Amino acid sequence: MLTFVAKRLLLAVPTLLAVLTLVFVLVRIVPGDPTIVILGDQASNEARQALRERLGLNKSIGAQYVDFLVQVASGDLGRSLTTNRPIVADVAAVLPYTIELTLAALFVGCIVGIPLGVVAAQRRDGLVDWFARIVSLAGLSFPAFVSGILLLLVFAIQLRWFPVISTSNASDPLERLRALVLPAINLGFLMVAYVTRVTRSGMIKALGDDYVRTARAKGLVPRLVVWRHALRNVLVPVVTVVGLYLGVLIGNAVLTEIVFNRPGLGKLIVTALNQRDYALLQGLMVVAALAVVVANILTDLTYGLVDPRVKTA
């Protein structure tokens, strides 16, 4: 297990390096003088020169690149251009909220999507199957900010079941959970769509397989055949699809946080955009890319959990 993790981590290094290079290049192709972008065109030459030195822009592009890599490798993402706070501290302060939201959405996706897909596969073209199709079509069609606004309108503003502003820093855990419900449903909606589709098509195939027929023939309870035998084999593609779309989920988490006014990476990104804080933006991109790489590793590790054959392979 440990060697598997170590190998996987080593494999992630070139990907990470390439992503970092991409971020570095993207942030540096900003047209025009970055000091004008940051300080405005009224700033004095001295002020601009001072800023250039502070940002290391007076060095050659190669030296800047090496500086950047060394900085990131030592866990330093630099300082915000507007607040001068260390970016790592800013990110660390809000990251738990984004992780909490993403995990909650994954939970919603699996707890709704897997049973829905299984039942839809068992009763093809039945009522549940049609419902599953409509749900997954809707889940794939709703932009996260549109579904978020509609959820807010119905459940927070009209029915008042949930708070309009999800300030999940409330100390009461129950209150915090209540504030999490709507954002988690909103973000989980897309996951429900993907998981339902994969589970359904996987189950349709599995239910026709020989081992399922054997299990049925030896007189196992039908429920056991479906939920223990067939479903176990469908879990691998489910994990694949969950891992594959984790990146999309992270992108949508940003939108969900904006709509529900939750603290998190999303609000930080919007702040960075509004204040043209390119240092903060660069740091956030690194964190986002890192999150996807970590998510991919976790996905690979989960294969071993749901399918013992993967570990030995």
Next chain:
Amino acid sequence: MTAPAAIAGPSAWRRATRSGGLAVGIAMLGAMVVVALLAPWIAPYDPNDQNVMLNLAEPSAAHPFGNDQFGRDVLSRVVWGARVSLFVGIAATLAGVVIGTVIGVVGGYFGGWVDRAITAATDVLLSFPQLIMGLLIVAVLGPSLFNLILAIAVTAVPAFVRVARGSTLAMRERDFVDACRALGYSDLRIMFLHVLPNILDEVVVMGSLWLATAIRTESTLAFIGLGLPPPTATWGAIIREGFDNLLDAPWLSIFPSIAILVVMIALNLIGDGLRDATDPKAPQ
């Protein structure tokens, strides 16, 4: 919606049209395209005409979708917004399809280090959340029509590289490619006159699904504040303005949301229908 019978099943056309989803999708999308094309004639008012007397006015007979915070007619803005969303989406998807497919075919056809380099670059681009990548590009370059299309196209390219490369790899082993080589055809001719037509259906399916993503990305960027600058009417921007007035004027965000949903559902129905048509083994 029944499953297509095994190999000797109905023709692709029958498979595609049997569920009805494809037809419904095409009708919905067609209606929206007509609205976009005829915007100057069917929009009841100028989308940028302000009328202080009607600030945040509720929907009425004269203004069925209500008015926004500047008293502008929301129906006219939604109608004009269709132009931006569809144009940006189609242009970006086309660019992504063309660039991605060419790169993918070249990688899959030649193999070796060319393929390895292309695959590695694709993996890196795919490891970046697509929305965040688009956001970064627009933020860096500034929100103009061209930059929006560029940003969305860049995020689309890796997906098409992957599809085209995979299909080309499979085609390369086919006898007809060997035959072309034996005839002394150039690599360029084999790639784009013989391999490309055979992988096009998969690219088209992917393209229809990606069009949905492209339009969603455009409206999302507009919602975040990275869309075309005001006063241009775009669906995402109208929803944003509605979101800022959610308590006083919920209709402001509801009507453009419905417009986006119609297009998204239409494109997903079309994509699913086309996939069922091209893949006889596809479930449902």
